[in-house]
Amino acid sequence: MYCIRKVTEDVTWIGADDRRLAMFEGVYSVPKGVSYNSYLLLDEKAVLFDTVDKAVGRVFFENLAHVLAGRPLEYVIVQHMEPDHSATLAELLLRHPETEVVCSEKSAMMIGQFFSEDYSRRIRIVKEGETLSAGKHQLTFYSAPMVHWPEVMVTYDHADKILFSADAFGTFGALNGAVFADEMDFFGDYLDEARRYYANIIGKYSLPVQQLLKKAAGLDIAMVCPLHGPVWRKDFAAYLEKYRKWSAYEPEEAGVMIAYASIYGNTENAANILACRLSEKGVRTVMFDVSVTPASEIIAAAFKWSHLVFAAPTYNMGVFVTMDALLRDLAAHAIQNRTVMILENGSWAPASGKLMREILGGLKGVTILEETLTLKSSLRENQMEELFAAADVIAASVEAGKSGISQAEA
Amino acid sequence: MKYVCSYCGYVYDEEAGDPKNGIAPGTKWEDVPEDWVCPICGAPKEAFIAQ
Numbered sequence: 001m002y003c004i005r006k007v008t009e010d011v012t013w014i015g016a017d018d019r020r021l022a023m024f025e026g027v028y029s030v031p032k033g034v035s036y037n038s039y040l041l042l043d044e045k046a047v048l049f050d051t052v053d054k055a056v057g058r059v060f061f062e063n064l065a066h067v068l069a070g071r072p073l074e075y076v077i078v079q080h081m082e083p084d085h086s087a088t089l090a091e092l093l094l095r096h097p098e099t100e101v102v103c104s105e106k107s108a109m110m111i112g113q114f115f116s117e118d119y120s121r122r123i124r125i126v127k128e129g130e131t132l133s134a135g136k137h138q139l140t141f142y143s144a145p146m147v148h149w150p151e152v153m154v155t156y157d158h159a160d161k162i163l164f165s166a167d168a169f170g171t172f173g174a175l176n177g178a179v180f181a182d183e184m185d186f187f188g189d190y191l192d193e194a195r196r197y198y199a200n201i202i203g204k205y206s207l208p209v210q211q212l213l214k215k216a217a218g219l220d221i222a223m224v225c226p227l228h229g230p231v232w233r234k235d236f237a238a239y240l241e242k243y244r245k246w247s248a249y250e251p252e253e254a255g256v257m258i259a260y261a262s263i264y265g266n267t268e269n270a271a272n273i274l275a276c277r278l279s280e281k282g283v284r285t286v287m288f289d290v291s292v293t294p295a296s297e298i299i300a301a302a303f304k305w306s307h308l309v310f311a312a313p314t315y316n317m318g319v320f321v322t323m324d325a326l327l328r329d330l331a332a333h334a335i336q337n338r339t340v341m342i343l344e345n346g347s348w349a350p351a352s353g354k355l356m357r358e359i360l361g362g363l364k365g366v367t368i369l370e371e372t373l374t375l376k377s378s379l380r381e382n383q384m385e386e387l388f389a390a391a392d393v394i395a396a397s398v399e400a401g402k403s404g405i406s407q408a409e410a
Numbered sequence: 411m412k413y414v415c416s417y418c419g420y421v422y423d424e425e426a427g428d429p430k431n432g433i434a435p436g437t438k439w440e441d442v443p444e445d446w447v448c449p450i451c452g453a454p455k456e457a458f459i460a461q
Binding site for chain 1: 416417418447450451452453454456457
């Protein structure tokens, strides 16, 4: 049975939630589910904005048929060719032989790569700034390369002042009936998932995000319709400010994220003592065991906090595996503007500190504090002073950075 | 000199330029217009690093 929501008089949400998916993109756990949004505009012409993942294809086609009610579907606008938005495109074109695909040149190339059928005669390639008329709705296309694939474009509807924003402003988390952000406690219940989505999926491509924000600033936007997560019709400025901050690699909070790997609990013990000392000094601190918490959550936290401590043992002459993977993942996401402290452990030849420094060394604006605390198997009583001194250095640096963070919020 | 796109690995070689997109062979990196983008992924010039 169809399950739809009206977005405006002429636009209907015909997407769906998936709460059974274990791993989004095969790598990101989605404990709160995810939504695949698709929007149908009914004007003189019927225009569909993207399709959905194959997992929710059945209800999507029921939704589409219900809203179309026998009308032809003149256009499907493909803003993003990633299969979570395009896997059902081939079936759509089979069910609707009248439909023309409207997309960027790179999307047309990818359609040829993802599907075996030749759709080239049914594709209309549009360029930056080009407008398609659906009747009273004039739709203008803007390219948004690498947000977060090269073929991406977004669409502005002049009549309803809607920005169809593709993956930009999207979030993990099923909608659970609330299609609009103002129908849920977004900043309470969804912000962590939005940050995790941003940091892991788009985080590396912040220059293109900032270019998109500049383009969007020139438009009179009343509503934002992303491909995942809720539609924005109220309080968008607060979310936009988060995007501005994330895409500038500015920390949101002054405080410390401690991520540690520990084989027998000795590195963890030192990390715990450091965290206690920081809390005693009034420094907000969060901790993750990198062998337990999924990397995507730690990467999201690294985008949130101003100071990062990485503590890990030496393992096979390298950095302990889970920390090695995390740091390389973090470096691949090109985090910037953070202050980092390293804590290493090794029972006979500690080397993880030097190696962790090497992985993070090239990152822009990342300062690695000179102090590296070295444990030999476990923390000794005579090292407590050194650990406390390290806590003092971090606490002073957090305090010094606070003014910058509050200024950015003002 | 060569410059690599940090998003997709495309290499801009000053000697070869990018004639398909109006950049003549021999065009120095600093003379490539600021609105030129990576021909593979559309990344802005700022996303390139010297090889």
